[in-house]
Amino acid sequence: MAEQNLKTLLTLKNLNIWYATERGESKAVNGLDLEILRGEIFGLAGESGCGKSTLITGVMRLTKLPAHVQSGEAIFHASRENGQEQVVDLLKLDPGAMRPYRWRNISYIPQSAMNVLNPVLKVEDQIADVIRAHSSMSKKEAQARIGDCLEMVGLSKKVALMYAHELSGGMKQRVTIAAAIVLKPDLLIADEPTTALDVNVQRVILQELTDIRERLGLTILYVTHDMAVHAQLSDRVGIMYAGGIMEVGKTSDVLSEPLHPYSQALVEAIPDIGGERRRIEGLPGAVPSPLNWPPGCAFHPRCKRMLPICQEKRPDLRELKPGRLVACHLYQ
Numbered sequence: 001m002a003e004q005n006l007k008t009l010l011t012l013k014n015l016n017i018w019y020a021t022e023r024g025e026s027k028a029v030n031g032l033d034l035e036i037l038r039g040e041i042f043g044l045a046g047e048s049g050c051g052k053s054t055l056i057t058g059v060m061r062l063t064k065l066p067a068h069v070q071s072g073e074a075i076f077h078a079s080r081e082n083g084q085e086q087v088v089d090l091l092k093l094d095p096g097a098m099r100p101y102r103w104r105n106i107s108y109i110p111q112s113a114m115n116v117l118n119p120v121l122k123v124e125d126q127i128a129d130v131i132r133a134h135s136s137m138s139k140k141e142a143q144a145r146i147g148d149c150l151e152m153v154g155l156s157k158k159v160a161l162m163y164a165h166e167l168s169g170g171m172k173q174r175v176t177i178a179a180a181i182v183l184k185p186d187l188l189i190a191d192e193p194t195t196a197l198d199v200n201v202q203r204v205i206l207q208e209l210t211d212i213r214e215r216l217g218l219t220i221l222y223v224t225h226d227m228a229v230h231a232q233l234s235d236r237v238g239i240m241y242a243g244g245i246m247e248v249g250k251t252s253d254v255l256s257e258p259l260h261p262y263s264q265a266l267v268e269a270i271p272d273i274g275g276e277r278r279r280i281e282g283l284p285g286a287v288p289s290p291l292n293w294p295p296g297c298a299f300h301p302r303c304k305r306m307l308p309i310c311q312e313k314r315p316d317l318r319e320l321k322p323g324r325l326v327a328c329h330l331y332q
Contacts, residue, residue, distance in 0.1 A: 008077060009038040009187060009219050015072035017058040026290045028054040030243030033317050041213055041220040043234030043251060045227060049287040051243040052223045056191050060108055061090060061098045078105045079186050103134040107180040109190040114172040117164035124160035127179045135183055149178040153208050170201040181212060189221045206233050227270050231255055239263045242298030243290060245317055248325040259326045261303045305330060
C-alpha cells in the first residue's frame, strides 16, 4: 500500500442497523465505528452472527425491511470524472441519489457470488447491463472494457460469449469479480467471495484481487471469518463482534500480538501445520442474540479475563498506539 494512498475513503460513525421483530429490535450492527483508507485491502473478521453482512448491505443501502438503518453516518469520499473528490453521507441519500454511486464508486461481490449469474444471458450481456445502467460508455467501448476485465481476472475474452452453465465454479467467481470492477470503482466490497471454492482456486483468486488492487488503485473491503485468508490478503484487519468493532490494526500486528481477548481467541484457533504440535481449543459459547446483547462489553460472558466493569460499561474503541485500536477495559 503506497504511502500517498493513506487517505480516508470511508468513515462509519456510531452506525446502527437494526431488524424490527415481534420480540423487539434486533441490533445486528450496534454503535459501530470504522475507518477505511483509500488504496488498502481492509479485512473484516468475526464469527457468523456478528453483523458483518448486515454492515455491508447497510453501507450499500441494500437493506430491506424489516432491516433498517436506525442511525449513524457513512461518510464516503467519492472520486469524480474531473479528478475532484465529493464527500457524501451515504446514509442520507434517497434511493435515486444513491444509484449513481453504485458500481461507479462502490461495487459489491455478494455471498454465494457464483449463483448470481443469469442462466439465460451470455456473460457479455450481463456485464454490459451494468455498464449501460451506470455509465454513458459506447457499445464498442463497453465490449473492449469487458474483455480487458475478463483478462484481468485470468479469463479469456471468449468467456464473454459463454453462458453460466458452461463455466466452472472458479470461472463464475472470476466473472462476478470482472463485473464488479468493470467501472473501476473506488471501493470493492467482497462478502465471503471464495467460501465455496477449493483452496487452490481460492489462493489464485486472492492473488488476482491483490493484483487488481495494484493495477486499478481501488480499495477492497474483504469480509470473511477465515483469519488465514486475512493473513494472506489484508493490509489491515478489523475484528467485529456483537455488532461492534473490538480491534483494528495492521494484519501482521493483530495476528502476531492480538490485544482484545476475542482477537486472541480467534488467532489461537488458527491451525499451525509447521510449528509445535498443540491442542487447539475453540472459543466456548456462542455469539449472543442481537435481540438482547449482554450489558457492558458484549464479549464478557465468554471472556477469560473479565473485569467487574466489563459487565457494566461498554468500552470505547480507542487508539492504544499508532494504528492499533482496541475496545477493551483491560487497556482503559
